[in-house]
Structures are given as C-alpha cells and as structure tokens.
Amino acid sequence: MLNKPRLLTPGPTPLPERVRLVMAQDMIHHRKPAFKKLMGEVQEKLRILFGTSQPVLPLACSGSGAMTAAVHGLFVPGEKVIVVEGGKFGQRWREIASLRGLEVVSIVVEWGRAVSLAEVEAALDAHPDAKGVLMQLSETSTGVLHPVRGIAAVTRKRDVLLVADGISAVGISPCPMDEWGVDCLLTGSQKGLMLPPGLALIALSERAWRKADTVAPSCFYFNLPGERANCEKGQTLFTTPVSLIVGLGESLDMFLEAGLETVYRKQWALTMLARAGTAALGLAPLAPERFTWGLTSVMLPAGVDGTRLLQVAADNHGVVMAGGQDHLKGRILRIGHMGWVDWADIVAGLHAVASGLRTCGAYVGARDYIETGLAAYEAALQVAPGTPV
Amino acid sequence: MLNKPRLLTPGPTPLPERVRLVMAQDMIHHRKPAFKKLMGEVQEKLRILFGTSQPVLPLACSGSGAMTAAVHGLFVPGEKVIVVEGGKFGQRWREIASLRGLEVVSIVVEWGRAVSLAEVEAALDAHPDAKGVLMQLSETSTGVLHPVRGIAAVTRKRDVLLVADGISAVGISPCPMDEWGVDCLLTGSQKGLMLPPGLALIALSERAWRKADTVAPSCFYFNLPGERANCEKGQTLFTTPVSLIVGLGESLDMFLEAGLETVYRKQWALTMLARAGTAALGLAPLAPERFTWGLTSVMLPAGVDGTRLLQVAADNHGVVMAGGQDHLKGRILRIGHMGWVDWADIVAGLHAVASGLRTCGAYVGARDYIETGLAAYEAALQVAPGTPV
Structure with a gap:
C-alpha cells in the first residue's frame, strides 16, 4: 500500500529531517578547533537538559555501556549496592554490578509496578553499609516510571549514591539532577534525543565525582575521570562519534527553541x-x-x-x-x-x-x-x- | 578564500556522498526483519574484507573499545602477553592488558621502526608461557606497518594468540586473517572504511574462539561470545549504531564493486x-x-x-x-x-x-x-x- x-x-526512534541532514555533512576532526567549539556549545545545552552544573560526558557506546561505566566508575569490588529490579533493565543493573564484584541486594518488583519509597527506605535501613542505589527512572521493558525524585530526597541525606538510568526518560520527562539530588544520570542517543544509536551521555554529582576520583580504573574503555579531563578541553578520551555529536547539537537546539x-x-x-x-x-x-x-x-x-x-x-x-x-x-x-x-x-x-x-x-x-x-x-x-x- | x-x-576521514546520504535515511529498528537482512548482507561482505570464515562482530564503541574487548575476551588475569610497543597504540595495548591484570612483556621499539621477526621470536622463546602477542598491524602514531604476516607464521605454530590492531589498516592494506593465521583482527569505522566514528569490528580465529569460550566475562559491555550468538541471528547484544551499519553496507559495496x-x-x-x-x-x-x-x-x-x-x-x-x-x-x-x-x-x-x-x-x-x-x-x-x- x-x-x-x-x-x-x-x-x-524516528529522526527529524533537520537532524538527519546536519549529520549527513562530511566529517570534521575530533581534535581540531571546530569540533572543540561544537563540544563547548553542546555541553552548555546538555547541562540545561540534565539540570546540572557538572559536565555531561559523551561516551561512544550504547546505554548499556554507560551503565557499565557508571558501575565500574563509582564502586569497587566488595561494596554493597541496592538494585531496583522491576524489569529487564533493572536485572541488567544486577548483572553489571555482579560482574564488577559488588554485593547486590535486589528489591524485586513485579513487572509493571513501581518500587515504593518505603521499600527503598526499608532496604537502606536493613543495609546501612550500602554504597549505592541502582535503578531506572523509566523502565523501558514495562513502561514504569520509578520515583527517583522521592528516593533521591532520601539518599542525598545518607552516604549512598543514587544512580539513575534515564535511557528512556531524558528528553522525555524532567529529571533535573542537581535539584533532585541524583548522583548519576545517564542516557542513550536513540530515545528522547531524536538521534541514531551509538552515543551515551553520563553526568555525576559533585559527591559522586569525589567517590569516582578514588576508584582505580578497571576497564580501560570506561574511565570517567579521564573523560571529564578531556571534556574540559572540548574533547573525549577516545575518538567520539563525530556525526552524533553534530546531530546532538541540532536536536538540543530543537528542544531549546521549543x-x-x-x-x-x-x-x-x-x-x-x-x-x-x-x-x-x-x-x-x-x-x-x-x-x-x-x-x-x-x-x-x-x-x-x-x-x-x-x-x-x-x-x-x-x-x-x-x-x-x-x-x-x-x-x-x-x-x-x-x-x-x-x-x-x-x-x-x-x-x-x-x-x-x-x-x-x-x-x-x-x-x-x-x-x-x-x-x-x-x-x-x-x-x-x-x-x- | x-x-x-x-x-x-x-x-x-572524508566520507563518500553515497555513504553520507544512505546514512541520512530515517531509522529502522535493530530487532526487526529489515535490519536482520541488512546484517546478514553486511556479514558476508565483512568476511571477504577480513578474509575469514568466522563472524565479524560489530561493537558500538571506538577502536579502543574493541582493543579492550579483545583483551577482556581472550585473556584472564595472571596470564602473560607480549606487547609490541612502538608507538602510542602499542602503549595502549600495554595499558589495557595491565588493567586486565595480565603480566605484560613489552618489546619496546623506537617510534618509526617496525618490530623485527627476530625480536618477537626471541621474546616468545624467552617467555614460553606467553599466551598472546598484542600488536598493531599499522601503528597510527608513527605510520609504521609491523610484520604481522611473518609473526603470524610463527605464532600459529605455537599455543600463542596473535591479536592485531588493524584500526588504520583494514580496508587500506590486505590482512587476510585466516590465510595468515591471525587470531584476532579488529578495526574502527572512521579510517579505511569511509564511515563516521562510532563502530568497531572484531573477528576471532577458530582457536581464539575456543579460548574465548572459556573466559568468564569481566566487563558487562564487552562479551564476545554473547555478541557472536546475537550475530548469528543478525543482531547485536546491545543496541547497535543502526545508521553506521547502513553506511557500512554501502561502503563495503563500493569496495567490492571496485x-x-x-x-x-x-x-x-x-x-x-x-x-x-x-x-x-x-x-x-x-x-x-x-x-x-x-x-x-x-x-x-x-x-x-x-x-x-x-x-x-x-x-x-x-x-x-x-x-x-x-x-x-x-x-x-x-x-x-x-x-x-x-x-x-x-x-x-x-x-x-x-x-x-x-x-x-x-x-x-x-x-x-x-x-x-x-x-x-x-x-x-x-x-x-x-x-x-
């Protein structure tokens, strides 16, 4: 038909023609002035989107790569974390954390239901040695929106880092991380951001950076302090998906114009x-x-x-x-x-x-x-x- | 002017208009039939380019990600590897292997000079317990072409895996991996392949797969057996950079037509x-x-x-x-x-x-x-x- x-x-997701065409331009080099200027502009727009004064680091990977980077960058083997497991991506947090050698306490939630604040508080009380809570803001496998804002209000008063997977949430519903007290927010390019897959974004709170700076790298490709140092110079640690960065600048313009x-x-x-x-x-x-x-x-x-x-x-x-x-x-x-x-x-x-x-x-x-x-x-x-x- | x-x-590198325009098409979904068909076609073309009967796995990362995947996928902590260190990317092999907990024996080569077959053979003789040789085919920081073919002729007769970084070589000079006996060949999209950065490709020999199948995953994002299982179904383990796969089909067509x-x-x-x-x-x-x-x-x-x-x-x-x-x-x-x-x-x-x-x-x-x-x-x-x- x-x-x-x-x-x-x-x-x-479908892409705006405006984004597709700007991405069809020929390459520029990722270590030259034109790219550094672009990265600086994209940083400013990303900080508005993430609601943070911290850098928002682009990583050349899928969202699962950014989840891996968060776990390897923020925790060391033997540390305990609480995982909200209410869908396929909650399970993924458990798998990543287990491979990192963390002790995982799972809050298993029926698929389709959101975790309650009480469940998280009970787990935190039962495990005062937990160093982090790993959860989804939006669980893509079920369509549930978990109460990240309420949980952040609890974790920010404790010595517990709240790590939120915003892969199907950033650019879709608000999650101003500094205001809420989220310690790590990450997303992928192919959801709300109106871009092809291949780029992930991750930002840490000030206290999460203090922790990250004490964690020795364990997987060469995921090095958050190294990415931050490069980001400050308008670059990335490894070769970045240049065309996705160009497209990101354009899709963020569309967001901010509207x-x-x-x-x-x-x-x-x-x-x-x-x-x-x-x-x-x-x-x-x-x-x-x-x-x-x-x-x-x-x-x-x-x-x-x-x-x-x-x-x-x-x-x-x-x-x-x-x-x-x-x-x-x-x-x-x-x-x-x-x-x-x-x-x-x-x-x-x-x-x-x-x-x-x-x-x-x-x-x-x-x-x-x-x-x-x-x-x-x-x-x-x-x-x-x-x-x- | x-x-x-x-x-x-x-x-x-600069991109052909033909590749840029095909990549400007709107998204297709990476778990649906149209994509699986594309992946099957791309696989056939990639096997010709790599000169292998094994799958050539696309990874959503830069070339350094593929280097990380190779080291994590082929070796376990405590194993000894020989690294040819004749430039920035030779050093990178050492860094990745060290972070993985491998014992690294470096053959330090002056920048601009190629390693000699005799140096590699001497290192292999001095370290009969070495499990791998990690080297560049083309060292991008110096423009040297190392004698991978000659070294493969030696390693294939021993219980030593030869891992070759072909990031600035694949699609530029021949490296038929099955014929030469290379155990792992990897590359990135943004060099010879006439694509934007953001996609890496990696292939293992039959004996490298036998080893890889015994290595427990250590970094969630890099899971070669998991990628192979998905590749056989025309998919990838994680969301793949769809537009780069579309572009890859086109650039490989240009290669094979010529x-x-x-x-x-x-x-x-x-x-x-x-x-x-x-x-x-x-x-x-x-x-x-x-x-x-x-x-x-x-x-x-x-x-x-x-x-x-x-x-x-x-x-x-x-x-x-x-x-x-x-x-x-x-x-x-x-x-x-x-x-x-x-x-x-x-x-x-x-x-x-x-x-x-x-x-x-x-x-x-x-x-x-x-x-x-x-x-x-x-x-x-x-x-x-x-x-x-």
Missing part, C-alpha cells in the same frame, strides 16, 4: 493520547499507576498472539511497534511515543492496533477510540504536566 | 605519491622502511613549529592534517591518505605542506615536488602492490 514507515518503538517545558508537555499529552486510546480499545495498561512518558505498555487479551498483531500492524499499516521481553514476550504491546513522533503518528498506531486486534478476532473496543484518545491529548495540552515525584 | 575543507588526517585489489592498489599508489612528494620537499620519513598505506609521517626540519605549519595549511588552504603525539608533538607531520581521498587531495596536501614550510622559513624542497609525487603515483598504479610480509 506504499504506507509510510512509522517507527513507534521505544528506541530507536523550550523544555513544551517538550515535556508534548510527551505528557502523547502519553494521555496513547493511554486513553488503548483503554478505549479495551486494553489494560501494564503500568496502571506510575508510567513513563515515552512509551505505553498494554496487556493483550488472552488468546491474542502478540507477534501476529505486530506483524499485521507492520505489514498492513507500516506501523512498527514492540512486544514484550522475557516472560512478557507475546503478552504485551509496547507503543513507543518518543523521539520525532507526534499525535498523528500515535493515531496511526492506535488504528494499527485496532486492525491487528480485529485480525486476531479480539476486537472489543469502542468505535471512537481515536476521538477518545485525541480528546485526552487536547485536554492534556491545556495543563502543565507537573513533575514526576 | 572559500577553500573546500580537505581532511587529510589518519581518521576521521574490487579489493583495486582498493589496495589505490592506497599503495597514494602512499607512493605522499612519500615521493614529501621527499622532494626535503622531508625525511619517520618510517623509512616499513610503512603503512594509509598515512605518511615525516620529520619536520629543526626549528619548524609543527603547530604553526598545521595552522597555515588549515587556514590558508583548507587542508587539515595531523601532528605528532606525545614526544613527537610538534616534531612530525602525519598526512592521512585513507578514507574517501584521492590523488588530487594529496596534491593539495603537498602544496599546503610546501606553503607551510615557506611560511616557517624552512622551504628547501624541489620546485617540482608535485610532479615528482604524481610520477611516483602513476608508476605505482601500473604494478600490483604485492602483499605486506
């Missing part, structure tokens, strides 16, 4: 659109209470083959969405609404879901699910989204 | 052009005997400020070249002739060098240095370049 491809996955408040308001309104629309289609949310602003996860009705539904949506409508991971494979649908997507893309996504449900013989929704979704979107645009607690 | 920028550095023999012949002829031209300018080569085919390093006359010369070349002629690193900073000039450059770019480079020397009051060259260079280029094109020993 010559449908336009619409990528509604939780990363990689204003971050507008970016978050749009993300909140898209979330309302996706949630109201899928609810009208009769689909229950996987994350009913605390949910991220960049993707919407819904349970599929019993008997619906999630793989087939995704196939119908892609083949008949050009809409590419994601299924579940691990034990949720085939049982949930994840609709990404991050990156360069707008309301009309989500409308297309809702129609593709409805069509897939019909094909699977499981359509029980209202006829006006699109109007319901759009009404929720329009209403959400009228109010400031507030800040996650 | 509205000069065209000409990037004659040993990476990043034929690898033509690629190497061009690189050899460009080397003859740069060497004959700089010699006619009165500049002595840093690597007089064994030199790489992707860059030419020359000594600057006493009293010439290398930084100023580079500045004149960039400001007045648009030609960006590289200086020396560490103790050679300001004392040598490195003219890159890798990536999407041709003879006319090198002619422009020679003129920029001549002009810089004049400005620095150190011009002693012949008037016809360009004609001398071009004659060497034309002569070199008439003969097959042969294969490095």
